[in-house]
Amino acid sequence: MNAVEIKELYKSYEGGKIKALNGINLTIKQGEFVSIIGPSGSGKSTLLNMLGALDIPDSGTINVNGHDLKTSKKLNEFRSKKIGFIFQLHNLIPNISVVENVEIPMYTQKLSSKEMRFRALKLLDDVGLSEKSKILPNKLSGGERQRVAIARALANNPSIILADEPTGSLDSKTSSKILKQLIDLHEDKNVTLIIVTHDMDVAKLADRVIEVLDGEIISAGDDSLINSKIDV
Numbered sequence: 001m002n003a004v005e006i007k008e009l010y011k012s013y014e015g016g017k018i019k020a021l022n023g024i025n026l027t028i029k030q031g032e033f034v035s036i037i038g039p040s041g042s043g044k045s046t047l048l049n050m051l052g053a054l055d056i057p058d059s060g061t062i063n064v065n066g067h068d069l070k071t072s073k074k075l076n077e078f079r080s081k082k083i084g085f086i087f088q089l090h091n092l093i094p095n096i097s098v099v100e101n102v103e104i105p106m107y108t109q110k111l112s113s114k115e116m117r118f119r120a121l122k123l124l125d126d127v128g129l130s131e132k133s134k135i136l137p138n139k140l141s142g143g144e145r146q147r148v149a150i151a152r153a154l155a156n157n158p159s160i161i162l163a164d165e166p167t168g169s170l171d172s173k174t175s176s177k178i179l180k181q182l183i184d185l186h187e188d189k190n191v192t193l194i195i196v197t198h199d200m201d202v203a204k205l206a207d208r209v210i211e212v213l214d215g216e217i218i219s220a221g222d223d224s225l226i227n228s229k230i231d232v
């Protein structure tokens, strides 16, 4: 089964002046790990936003896990139950504790508060942060916050994870740890993992590297591009 099927997807901004996506066609299989690379402004985040049903295309079709994102009436439910977001801009809520942040996506499920807490603590334990569950996010390091974001992204057992520069601001040790967690999840639970990155060392870990330029896919998995220099 395909996790993602995109056909002739177009998205422009500013009355058509900025063509962010310019006829994207893309298929990603369930359980595949792909990375999306390309220069700044090439349309990577716009594509990821479309996949997460956070933005609406001008034309074309986009189907994620069997849901047509242009016509589906249950987008909110789909988004919160099926997709795990690890986005830089999806910050943690500062005035509630780490464990409460992880519980947020669970509010769409019919779980008791005891069940939510149990599950959130288990997720925090999995990312090595059970001892920090009661503190506020601003007491954490960047890497720890990113690990909380991962725990939160996994709260509803998503079948697809969308990560925008998940290791962007982290040191190499923390970055490896975070990537290992994501890859373990992809391997153990057959989760589809889609990572946008500028870092070729990260991109190379994927089953397939998709290269975007000027809103178009110029390669959807050609190995020869893995070692090519990306202008960022």
Ligand SMILES: Nc1ncnc2c1ncn2[C@@H]1O[C@H](COP(=O)(O)OP(=O)(O)OP(=O)(O)O)[C@@H](O)[C@H]1O
Binding pocket: 013, 014, 018, 019, 020, 038, 039, 040, 041, 042, 043, 044, 045, 046, 047
């Ligand atoms: N909400 C918006 N309004 C207007 N223009 C936008 C909007 N979002 C993106 N753009 C423009 O669309 C183009 C693609 O942007 P996008 O953020 O998808 O690129 P990107 O490849 O993710 O870049 P970066 O690597 O710098 O994050 C850029 O020219 C950007 O300025």
